[in-house]
Amino acid sequence: MSDQVKGVASRRHAAVSAAVMAIGRAASETIDRLADAVRYVGGVVYLLVDSVVWALRGLTNPRYKFGWAALIAQMVRFGIKSIPIIIIVQLFIGLILALQMAPTLATYGQLERVAEVVGIAVIRELGPLLTAVVLSGFAGASIAAEIGAMVESEEIKALRAHALNPVRFLVVPRLLATTVMIVALAVIADYVGVLGGFLASVFVLDVPPRLYINLTQGAVQTTDFVTGLVKAGVFGAVIVLIASHEGFSVSGGPEGVGRATTATVVKSIVALIGIDALFTAVFYALGI
Amino acid sequence: MPQSDVAIAVKDVVRSFETARGARFRVLDGVSFDVRRGETLVIMGGSGCGKSTLLNCLIGELSVDAGQILYRTKSMKQARDICCMSEADLNELRKHFGILFQSGALFNSMSVAENIALPLTEHSFVDPSIIDIVVTLKLQQVHMLAHRDKMPSQLSGGQKKRAGLARATALDPEILFYDEPSAGLDPVTSAAIDELMMDLSKKLRVTSVVVTHEMDSAFRIADRMVMLEKGRVLKIGTRQEFEKLRDTPPESIKEHDERLMNQFLNGYGQGPLTDAYGISEFEKLIFDGA
Numbered sequence: 001m002s003d004q005v006k007g008v009a010s011r012r013h014a015a016v017s018a019a020v021m022a023i024g025r026a027a028s029e030t031i032d033r034l035a036d037a038v039r040y041v042g043g044v045v046y047l048l049v050d051s052v053v054w055a056l057r058g059l060t061n062p063r064y065k066f067g068w069a070a071l072i073a074q075m076v077r078f079g080i081k082s083i084p085i086i087i088i089v090q091l092f093i094g095l096i097l098a099l100q101m102a103p104t105l106a107t108y109g110q111l112e113r114v115a116e117v118v119g120i121a122v123i124r125e126l127g128p129l130l131t132a133v134v135l136s137g138f139a140g141a142s143i144a145a146e147i148g149a150m151v152e153s154e155e156i157k158a159l160r161a162h163a164l165n166p167v168r169f170l171v172v173p174r175l176l177a178t179t180v181m182i183v184a185l186a187v188i189a190d191y192v193g194v195l196g197g198f199l200a201s202v203f204v205l206d207v208p209p210r211l212y213i214n215l216t217q218g219a220v221q222t223t224d225f226v227t228g229l230v231k232a233g234v235f236g237a238v239i240v241l242i243a244s245h246e247g248f249s250v251s252g253g254p255e256g257v258g259r260a261t262t263a264t265v266v267k268s269i270v271a272l273i274g275i276d277a278l279f280t281a282v283f284y285a286l287g288i
Numbered sequence: 289m290p291q292s293d294v295a296i297a298v299k300d301v302v303r304s305f306e307t308a309r310g311a312r313f314r315v316l317d318g319v320s321f322d323v324r325r326g327e328t329l330v331i332m333g334g335s336g337c338g339k340s341t342l343l344n345c346l347i348g349e350l351s352v353d354a355g356q357i358l359y360r361t362k363s364m365k366q367a368r369d370i371c372c373m374s375e376a377d378l379n380e381l382r383k384h385f386g387i388l389f390q391s392g393a394l395f396n397s398m399s400v401a402e403n404i405a406l407p408l409t410e411h412s413f414v415d416p417s418i419i420d421i422v423v424t425l426k427l428q429q430v431h432m433l434a435h436r437d438k439m440p441s442q443l444s445g446g447q448k449k450r451a452g453l454a455r456a457t458a459l460d461p462e463i464l465f466y467d468e469p470s471a472g473l474d475p476v477t478s479a480a481i482d483e484l485m486m487d488l489s490k491k492l493r494v495t496s497v498v499v500t501h502e503m504d505s506a507f508r509i510a511d512r513m514v515m516l517e518k519g520r521v522l523k524i525g526t527r528q529e530f531e532k533l534r535d536t537p538p539e540s541i542k543e544h545d546e547r548l549m550n551q552f553l554n555g556y557g558q559g560p561l562t563d564a565y566g567i568s569e570f571e572k573l574i575f576d577g578a
Contacts, residue, residue, distance in 0.1 A: 065410070150396075158393035161347055161386075162407045162455075163379035 043249075044241045047167065051175050051241075054168040070173040078139045078174075079181025083188065085134055090189045093126050094118055094196020102205050111205060115212040116219035118197030123220050127189040128228045129276055131182060132235035136268035139178055139236075140243040144264040147247025148257035156248070166248070175240045182236030183229050190228065223288045231279050238275060239268045294360060295463060295495045296323040296346065297367060301355035303341055315341045317519035318355070323463075328489055328496040330506045333516035334552060334561060339499045342516070343467055346497065347387055348378050361462050383411055385463040386456030390471050392448030394440040400451045401427070401436040407458045426454040429491075430484060446477040450484070457488060463495045464488070470502040482508045503553055507531065515549050522549055 058066035101117050147170060150156050159166045194216060201207040246260040246267070303316040315338045323329050333339050344350040346357060348370050358367040361384045370378060394403050401423050408419045427433045430450040440448060449469060456464060469485065470478040482505050489496050500506050506513065513530045515522040522545050523530075533546065534553035541547045544560055551559030 153391060153396070154389045154393040155395055157349060158387070158389055158395070160349065161382060161389075162410075163382040164406070164410055 040245075044245050047171065047241050047245055048237070050167045051171045054165065055172050055176060058168070058172065064168070067169070067173050070169075071177055074173045074177035075181050078135065078178050079184060082135060082138045082185065085138065086131055086185050086189050087192050089130055089134055090122070090127065090192040091196040091199075093130060094122060094193040094198070095200045096196075097121055097126070097193075098197040098200035099204065102201075112201075112207050112211055112215060114197065114201055114205065114207065115215035118201075119194055119216040119220045120224060122193030122197070123190045123228050124224050125228070125276070127193050128186045128232035128235060129272065131185050131189045131232060132239065132272050133269060135178065135182060135185070135236065136239050136265050136272065139174075140239045140264045140268045141261045143174055143240060143243035144247040144260045145257055147244060148250035148260045151248060151250045152253060152257060167244075171240070171244045174244070175237060178236040178240045179233050182232050186229055186232035190225070227279070227283055227288060231276065234275060234279075235272050238271050242268050242271060293324050294322045294367075295325045296360075296497070297356070297358040298322070298342075298346070299356045299358065301342070301345060301357060302353045303338075303345060303350065304353055315519050316345070316352075319516070319519070319521055320355075321514050321521060321524050323495060323497055324512070325495050326493060327511040328486075328498060328509050330498045330500060330510040330513045331516060332499075332501055332503075332506055332513060332552075334501065336518075337516040338519040339501075339516055340467070343465060343497075343499045347385070347465060348373075348382065383407075383459055384461055385465060386459070386461040387465040388449065388452050388456050388467065388469060390468045391445075392440070392443075392452035394443075394448055394451055394455070396440050399437050399439055400432060400443070400454075403440070403451060404455045404458050407455065411459060422458070426458055429457070429488065430454045445472050446481065449473070449481055453481075453484065453488070457492065457494075460492060461494060463497065466496065466498040466500070468500055468502075469498065470500060470505045475504070478502065478505055479508070485509055503534075503555065507534075515552070517545075517548065 054064075057064050097118050098114050101114050102111060105111050105113050105117070147156075150170075156166050159169060198209070198212055198216075201212050202209050243264045246264045250256045250260045252259075298319055298321050301316050301319045302314065304312045304314045307313050319338070319342060321329075331339050331342060341350065345352050352371050355371075356369045357371060358369050359381060360367040361381070363384075368377075368381075370381065373381065394400070395406070398406070404423045404426050405419050408414065408422060409416075412419075414422075423436070424433065427436055430453050432447065432450045432454060435443065435447060435451070440451070443451065464485075466485065469481055473481065485496065485498070486509055488494065496509075498506070498509060507527060507530075510527045510530075512524065512526050514524050515530075523533075530549075530553065533549055536550060538547060538550050538554075538556065538559065541550055548560040550556075551561050
């Protein structure tokens with residue numbers, strides 16, 4: 001074989017092997033990322049199980065005192081203090097939804113049906129989901145930063161050194177408080193969202209108030225309300241679990257705490273949407 | 289020595305970590321020593337010698353790759369290895385020791401008094417009024433009574449350590465661990481903390497394990513000392529033996545490890561410890577671009 005032919009053959013060989021290696025590397029990285037995702041979900045599920053076990057122990061076993069004071073403090077922190085933000089957000093959502101749907105409905109001569117659209121959308125979806133999104137910042141970021149800072153200042157180590165379980169002390173009160181309060185907040189969000197739609201419809205779209213109320217009451221059923229609240233509860237738990245997991249995994253000083261806070265909000269929102277899609281599919285299949 | 293005199297027996301402990309590039313790096317490489325009941329043992333060494341890792345292994349925060357850490361509290365019939373203990377057993381053992389962390393590690397959401405009361409409220413079933421009395425007593429022992437209702441963020445570094453010490457002694461532990469108690473303190477406050485440690489050690493008859501690299505502090509408080517370097521034990525001895533080593537002129541020491549310890553104990557800028565970063569290494573870096 002001549003040198004020229006050998007050169008071409010070896011260059012082609014090098015190109016092929018480089019391509020194969022690149023594919024191999026990409027596949028290996030994808031598998032690593034999938035493995036990381038599985039590990040992450042596993043970690044969050046483990047935290048959930050641990051929290052439930054400690055919550056039950058606290059309620060049933062006299063050896064472990066249940067932190068009622070801590071629970072109430074967290075409920076005030078995440079529940080009561082976030083009410084103003086929830087009200088503002090939901091009022092605008094109701095308003096926006098009504099005004100956005102109005103032109104389309106008007107072309108079909110069904111303008112008053114905006115009441116039904118707002119009612120169903122807010123109570124089934126936007127009330128619970130947007131409340132959860134607000135709380136992913138208000139509660140999630142706050143919890144991740146708080147626990148992350150405690151890791152950095154060795155407070156978590158100190159808890160363990162005193163034979164006190166960090167999950168029992170930190171995660172359980174926050175988990176229970178957020179899950180309970182987010183349901184209450186979702187109820188408020190539902191009412192305020194419908195109110196927003198009502199205000200837009202009555203004052204801008206000239207829909208008669210009585211008609212709006214009647215149509216809303218006719219369209220929204222108990223199952224809509226209940227499914228929304230069930231979703232809200234699950235969303236609340238997911239936010240706290242992700243935030244706690246991120247907080248406990250912090251390393252690398254204040255920068256690490258910042259990263260954990262950002263990661264919490266991003267991952268929470270992605271998880272919320274994913275779980276919402278799952279719920280939607282399940283409820284659709286079940287016909288509720 | 290009778291076995292009952294040994295509170296903690298560390299036998300051939302090995303602990304490795306993985307670096308960012310995946311290589312395994314031995315932080316503790318066959319560490320062995322005993323901690324005798326009632327003594328103050330100082331573990332010392334330069335930065336990166338493995339003393340923080342050793343402390344974390346002793347308190348059960350980190351697992352060991354090989355070796356044993358045998359604990360024998362007064363209530364135990366025979367020594368038990370913490371490396372094989374369940375979480376529940378380890379938590380029972382942890383109630384017998386107290387730890388003062390480097391920055392105090394006070395719980396920032398609670399006042400000083402609440403911090404000290406926490407181990408008492410969680411691990412004893414005593415009436416809150418009795419707990420209050422114990423907290424007052426502990427605060428008085430560390431001269432922090434005036435600050436009982438302050439939050440940790442309102443305290444100075446020395447005050448945080450005192451409060452942390454009060455919390456560490458809340459359950460009257462048998463063993464006290466101190467992680468760099470003089471770190472970040474001025475010489476006077478550092479000496480005051482040392483006095484406090486010696487005072488408590490005498491009054492409560494506790495066994496103390498102190499990790500430090502402050503030599504003034506170490507020679508003030510130690511009964512015995514352990515010198516670590518790169519994960520190995522270089523020397524275990526009484527304070528007097530180390531004082532003799534410290535006071536020996538470096539030129540008269542032939543043995544490499546002893547010259548290294550002499551340099552560390554005196555805080556000399558030149559010696560075997562700094563020769564490790566020799567000129568030849570620097571030249572290699574600059575001229576070969578290694």
